[in-house]
Amino acid sequence: MKIPEILLFEVEHAPGNLAQVLGLVGDAGLTVENLEAVKRTSTHTQWELTIDIDESAEHDLCDRIDGLANARMVGRSDRVFDRHRGGKIRTVSNVQLTSQQVLRDIYTPGVARVCLAIQQDPSKAKEYTNIPNTVAVVTNGTAILGLGDIGAVSGMPVMEGKAALFDAYADISGVPILIESKDPQVIIDTVAAIAPSFGAIQLEDISAPTCFDIEKALIEKLDIPVLHDDQHGTAVVALAALITSTRLVGKDLKQSRIGQIGLGAAGIGISRLLLNYGVKGVLGTDLNENALQQLESIGGERATLGELMEQADIVISTTGVKGLIKPEMVREGQVILALTNPDPEIEPEVALKAGAAFAADGKSVNNVLGFPGLFRGAIDAGVVHFTDAMLIAASECLANLSPAGALTPDPLDRSVHDAVAEAVRTAAEKGR
Helix, strand or coil, X not given: CEEEEEEEEEEECCCCHHHHHHHHHHHCCCCEEEEEEEEECCCEEEEEEEEEEECCCCCCHHHHHHCCCCXXXXXXXXXXXXXXXXXXXXXXXXXXXXXXXXXXXXXXXXHHHHHHHHHHCHHHHHHHCCHHHEEEEEECCCCECCCECCCCHHHHHHHXXXXXXXXXXXXXXXXXXXXXXXXXXXXXXXXXXXHHHCCEEEECCCCCCHHHHHHHHHHHHCCCCEEEHHHHHHHHHHHHHHHHXXXXXXXXXXXXXXXXXXXXXXXXXXXXXXXXXXXXXXXXXXXXXXXXXXXXXXXXXXXXXXXXXXXXXXXXXXXXXXXXXXXXHCCCCCEEEECCCCCCCCCHHHHHHCCCCEEEEHHHCCHHHCHHHHHHHHHHHCCCCCCHHHHHHHXXXXXXXXXXXXXXXXXXXXXXXXXXXXXXXXXXXXXX
16 A cells, blocks of 8 residues: 655755755655745755655655755654644534533523423424534444554544545534444444434444345434435445546447446445446346345356456456456457555556557546535435436536546535535426
8 A cells, every 4th residue: 555754854054955855755765745834044944745655655755855965854754643642523513612602502401491492393493403413423343445444443544534535515513423333233233322412324344244134224213314325325426427427439328238246235336336327238246145136136147257257348347456457358349447445456558558449447436525525415405215217317427527537526525415415306306
């Protein structure tokens, strides 16, 4: 895995001194990702140099910089860890405590009146509490990113990240909920017990096939929206990417045969949404027999990897296996989305060289484009269930917002998330 490393060094003001340092970077086989002057005096400039290195790699670059006559190391850090220090989220008040009167209004004795009003009419909780705008982000840590079963607490940085994105792109308070259990019933009972605190539930990084049973049970039990993001959020963005990519190469997506390699939560979610979208058919392959049966239960067909690569017009891969798709497997004119991060099943440039009409990896298909707008739209519509019509509306919205030549829109553009939320809300209200 590539990680960013930041080196802080200073050089004397003289022609060629900075070039000497950068030459050492090149000699070490490293690439400069960013270089920025952070401090300048009359005699020296302090520079922040970012390089991407393999996590397991070692280098003596710092010692070599210190060995130069006109340069010295000041420090080094890991930007990713620096940004996680102290956590990424916190709870803040909507009300400024500026006086005793404010204190009495929002706490005792004033708050008692609001409590009693809600007791008499529970629907008032939607008006006088933040429950409708609060989403539980629930995990047991059994399928964290591409890392697998690393435990709930180890997955907390991902859950905090989801909460930060909810806040930035949907004005939703995401609350991480860590459940230390692999027993589906424990998870179901725990979430059901705390559900009154939330306007919706997002299940996250729970391994298949457990995740399917948990989601189904909670949808049946609760009167608020429940969505497993690894299935449906990923499927929404994958469908958007397929709509865009097939437009770029002149293919008819609905008349295409799709090959889905890997039938975990993401693979099944993508396959199910594509079938409901109306594609010609989905071939799927997986090493797990239960996963193949799951695919068949939703209308897909099982295949070997070789059969899939020979027959599919479009190939999607979500296996977590770097380099699984060999260049010789690629058929002329295929569309290939190898979505495993950080290392895809086949690098896009390799797939294109082997004859693919279009190829992309998971860096271009980011599910942050899906879940904030999905939940904002569902909450605003006041519905209790997500429907395929809502998911497809989100995908079509994203595809229509993709700039010319791009696979998906910019995930940092707040207006994109607002548009997705509006599309989802409209689809939800039409389906009432």
